[in-house]
Amino acid sequence: MHTSTLIILLLGLMSLAYYFGRKRSLSLVGGKVRDLHSLPSYYGMQTAMWCGIPALILLAFWLSFEESVVTGMVVESLPQEVQNLPPERLDLVLNDVRNLSQGDIVSSTVDQTMQQAADHYTSLMSISHMALFVVALSVAILAGLWAQRTITREQRARNRVEKAINFFLLSSSTLAIFTTVGIVLSVLFESVRFFQQIPVTEFLFGLEWSPQTAIRPDQVGSSGVFGSVPLFAGTMLITLIAMIVAVPIGLMSAIYMAEYASKHFRTLAKPVLEVLAGIPTVVYGFFAALTVAPFFRDLGTDIGLTVSSESALAAGVVMGIMIIPFVSSLSDDVINAVPQAMRDGSYGLGATRSETIRNVIIPAALPGIVGGVLLAVSRAIGETMIVVMAAGLSANLTANPLEAVTTVTVQIVTLLVGDQEFDSAKTLAAFALALVLFVITLALNMIALHIVRKYREQYE
């Protein structure tokens, strides 16, 4: 709450600064705007920026370092034997201190030193908040005043403001780079720690996956084996089923929409099909687990097959349904990009419509379609909720779609949800899986975008 009040105060100060900056620029030239280098509003904006930006930067820095500085001071005030605890234990103690100062439930018994530490923490925090308030506001006022005082008629306010905006635009566009770098670094960093414990070859080529590491040496069923082949096999199986559903249906409906359907039919059916693309994946997951999986299981029982209630078939079919609009809209684009002249040429030779489509349009659009299918595959591989809710949890190296298999994304979720410790191979394995997932989808995308772009250039 403190921070938001401060931000609102700063925004208020900024608008005041704008007003006074503008007023001063006008009073300098006696109201004759023509004598100023820039429009008065630019002087106002310049003053507002001086007032707000340094204070906001200060605020951001303060907030990001406040916690660690205060914690450090609290640790120093703790008795020597607590300070010498191993880091994890010390973290626990500090957590308790924090909870105690907020009046929350504490895990250990509260003794004199704990209470003292908590009080110390509370007082330091409130001092820090007060100091932040005073410092940030005075920085804002001083910088704003200085900027307002130094306004002259020759000052190039517009250029300065535009430079600042330009800097904001540039840094916004580099955020995408930072995101990618952040993903790569965060995943890579933890993966390296994982590979220090488990050899890369075992991870990539091992045929058994059983991430439960034993707490006691004699524990049963907790081998801690990290061979990721069954996970990737399971992912591929479900993706394959999804593609078998999605590609024919998506492609055929795109062809029908583009070549046969009347305008009326298209305006009606297209948005309805696109609804499938807008449905959240958690809904598909629920649908798969509640309706489709039991349906396949009962069907299997009727014809004498044992179908697991978490079969790869159910998850794959539902994932296929989800991907239909994706395939169809991408193929629609490439089919429409085929020049009309090629169609006319084919009709002129006496070909029927379907012959034109099969022998002229599809071969011409093939690279684009392949690119689209690759994009769809990359989506299916990275899809999480459907498989989390409808596929199995235990690794199973099989090609039988009626059995339960698990996937990479399911394992990432099960390894990380509800798990706080960050050093075990089990948690780190999730990051290693994510690294492989990221690399595979990235490669598929690069290839697909390359194919699509190359093909598009051909007809432009």
Place this chain on the structure above:
Amino acid sequence: MNNQQQQHKKTMDRVQKGLDRRYRQERHFQWLGLGAIILGLVFVSFLFITIISNGYTAFQQTYVKLDVFYDPEMIAPIGETDPEVLSRANYGGLIKASMRQMFPDVTNRREKKVLYGLISSGAAYEIRDAVMNNPELIGTKQEVWVVADDDFDMLIKGHIDLRLPESDRRIKDNQLAWIHDLQEQDRVEKRFNTTFFTAGDSREPELSGIKGAAYGSFFTLLICLTIAFPVGVAAAVYLEEFAPKNRWTDIIEVNINNLAAVPSIVFGLLGLAVFINFFGLPRSVPLVGGLVLALMTLPTIIIASRAALKSVPPSIREAALGVGASPMQTITHHVLPLALPGMLTGTIIGMAQALGETAPLLMIGMVAFIVDVPGSVMDPSAVLPVQIYLWADSPERAFVERTSAAIMILLAFLISMNLLAVWLRKKFERRW
């Protein structure tokens, strides 16, 4: 001559024969296409029918009428108004007493427990709130409608198959008899389920609601929007209007396209590693969720905004530059206002995507069981899709209908957002 004619006829026959075959193929091909579309439409309607038929009953809840005697001995002496005393009284006992009174034949301890189980454990809180609001109730006897237990509710809604043997049913035969008695006396009624919209999560299906998740979604989207929209538009403006054509710009562009296709769960891992482990932000809070979703929707917004900027004709820019505007003024005064509807459309679609996203939020701990309705972006909370995921995992039959109902609410939000985007596009679309 004759021979030639015959030859010609033969060729025509062959062509004719082939033509039939080709026309047949043509029809088959067309049917195949139509079949694919119809199959797609069938999937859509089947999905919606399943969800709606499972979920519509959740908007009603069974209530039971009890004659509750606000016993001064069990609550507090008549005239007591101190909330401390009032809040600590045993209100569950009042309900039990009134149940005992209605079914005096039930004497066995075990049976009594089953009998009390017909009423939700939340009923005691309802009675407590009534007394706290109006302490004058103490000492009087009132007719009170209280929430029925979820199994009772399921029976009334017809979700329990009575043909099953008793041991396989959640409602036993003696409970059936009591419920029958209650129905005879007109003490059972289905009403609009307000709890569903005013409560947070709960372990008891009849007391659970989506308000907490809806607020969580709202705060998360708020953060997501305040970050993703300005940054996305700024990035699009820079790339489209100011960026020099060089390697660096190319790298940024390729990057944005690739980010758009990175699996969403990877963004969740980014959030876990960077925001939670590195910056030390708390788990399960909408602030972190919003940040992660902002990074995820950024490519969508940038791509849509760039398309919108591209569609503004160069003549507008040239005219503005021609009368002496600076490049920045050209953009902010002329190009941006014209491109804004397109950008907003893209942003709404990005927000709809973020609203339905689940996987990255699981990674940053937004799956915790949270009863309280969040009051700010720093309070732990769930979001709608995560609530759906949590309820879908619960074994109670009553959670199935609540999951479906929550899905209906979520879909209603998503569809209205998409309709808004379509409307915006239709209304402000300009052909130059």
